[in-house]
Amino acid sequence: MKTLFGIFTFIFGAGSQLPVYANTDNFVIVDVRTPSEFEESHVEGAINIDFLNSEFKNKMAQMDKEKPYKVYCRSGNRSGQAMKLMKSIGFKDVENLGSLMQASKRLSRKCEGKNSC
Secondary structure (H helix, E strand, O other): OOOOEEEEEEEEOOOOOOOOEEOOOOEEEEEEOOHHHHHHOEEOOOOOOOOOOHHHHHHHOOOOOOOOOEEOOOOOOOOHHHHHHHHHHOOOEEEEEEHHHHHHHHHHOOOOOOEEE
């Protein structure tokens, strides 16, 4: 029986922990918008790692660089910058999906949160 979602916890630094998140079997969906944007609406199964947060690079550096990643933001700008940064620190497979709406369509996933996309 194939599991649609696995639950993973990543720990960053002493006592600092990223929230438990849902992850697909085949790739990780990363919403690089702010936490308030993510709370409003996000692609089902996405994790939120804010590109504008000073800890973004450190948090990403501790992720599994061998897994495929799909990143998106509001317009595609932050996710494009995030993709370049991720590749520069050794991620093998990163795809910029563009905006929230584009990501939802391209991944054939609904949106979750306070509002739909």
